[in-house]
Amino acid sequence: MRRVFGLCLLLWSVMATGATADPSFWKHEWPDTDFSNTSVANWVEIVSGGPPKDGIPALSDPQFVEVGQKEGIAPTEPVITVEIDGERPRAYPIRYLTWHEIVNDSIGDVPVAVTFCPLCNSALTFDRRVDGRVLTFGVSGKLRNSDMIMYDRETQSWWQQAVGMGIVGDMTGTRLKSLASWMESFAAFKDRNPNGLVMAEPEWQRPYGRNPYRNYDSSKRPFLYSGEMPPHGIPPLMRVIRVGDRAWPMDRLAREGDVTEDGVRILWQSGVNSALDSERIADGRDVGAVRVTDAAGRDLPHDVMFAFAFHAFWPNGRWMLGGT
Structure with a gap:
């Protein structure tokens, strides 16, 4: 099959098979993570996705442009829309999240993490506050049931993106608050929110708009x-x-x-x-x-x-x- 994603994922698969799904192995890469505190019963479920910790770079404090000034994105391309009362609506294009997977942002007084796991098509937005503490999330490079495992930089705990819950480390068992957000076309966001904001293209060398998981x-x-x-x-x-x-x-x-x-x-x-x-x-x-x-x-x-x-x-x- 002529699939762009096939070549990429085959390489990742080969890399993943070299990593033993055992806490003693992960400790070498994660010396500050408390692996004795975990809800994971079967470590075989956790595998390397290929890229190492931060190999997929999460974003923080992104820039935005007026929706009417946004160029280079097709009307039918998907965006994640986040609307918080009293604040201007924001759109996070999937063309950027495909390559970064997590955006740490603040909308008014609400610190948010906008996330997208391509392998599960899971797009969730979380409130980053836990017991009065604001967490900052990164991409661990690990997968469980093909779903991204995030981590927070403050405690080095691991979080399951699909359920928004800590699974390894000090935050095990802690659940993030999910915020209402949805995927829609850029045109739909623009038509409904003429005063909206759209995330600007990040300053990374990535082929934004391309899909590495073709078909x-x-x-x-x-x-x-x-x-x-x-x-x-x-x-x-x-x-x-x-x-x-x-x-x-x-x-x-x-x-x-x-x-x-x-x-x-x-x-x-x-x-x-x-x-x-x-x-x-x-x-x-x-x-x-x-x-x-x-x-x-x-x-x-x-x-x-x-x-x-x-x-x-x-x-x-x-x-x-x-x-x-």
């Missing part, structure tokens, strides 16, 4: 994942909308358009490129996007992740298939 979301199996496949015949790389421990398959939402059940309303709209399809994100196929609200119309924290990742982290989760 990944049409693969039959996820990368660096050996767990169970999802039930009900759902393809492992089908996008699902996770709210708490419930998952709505994206193909159902695309068919029905507007689903209200179990106290949640999910509105699907077309016109958003996949960031994990074509070599150029702007050429990715249309996978649509959703807005998730409660019965009062308030935005709900949620994730749009791959089905295999939902099943891995919520093995007893509820699959909202409709008609059952």
Whole structure:
């Protein structure tokens, strides 16, 4: 197969096999992390993704430009939108998060971490405050169930991105507060927020707008994942909308358009490129996007992740298939 991501991930896989999934090994790289304090029962679940600690450089205090002045991004490219009351809405283009995965920012008085794990398609925004302390997050280079393990620079603890919880170190068992954010097209953000701000291109030498995981979301199996496949015949790389421990398959939402059940309303709209399809994100196929609200119309924290990742982290989760 002629896949850009295939060559890249094959190299990472070879590198990963040389790392023993054992705390004694990780201690050499992480001398300040307390591995005796952990919720990890089986260390085989944790593997190296290839890049070392900070090999994927997280960003802090990014610059922003007026939405009307932003150039070089296609209207249908995906962005992560964060809207906090009293502050100007902000958009974080996936073309940048693909290469950095974490953005440490502050919106008004709220310190946030905007995160994106390409291998799980998981895009979550967290409040960085824990017991009055503001944490700064980096990319560990480790994966669990193919999901990014973050770390905080203050305690060197490890955090599972998909669940927003500390899994190794002083912060084990601590859960970050999830903030409502969503993925949508740049055009949708711009139309709704003419006074909005868009993250400026970082000053790193990266091929922004390119997708190093070409054709990944049409693969039959996820990368660096050996767990169970999802039930009900759902393809492992089908996008699902996770709210708490419930998952709505994206193909159902695309068919029905507007689903209200179990106290949640999910509105699907077309016109958003996949960031994990074509070599150029702007050429990715249309996978649509959703807005998730409660019965009062308030935005709900949620994730749009791959089905295999939902099943891995919520093995007893509820699959909202409709008609059952």
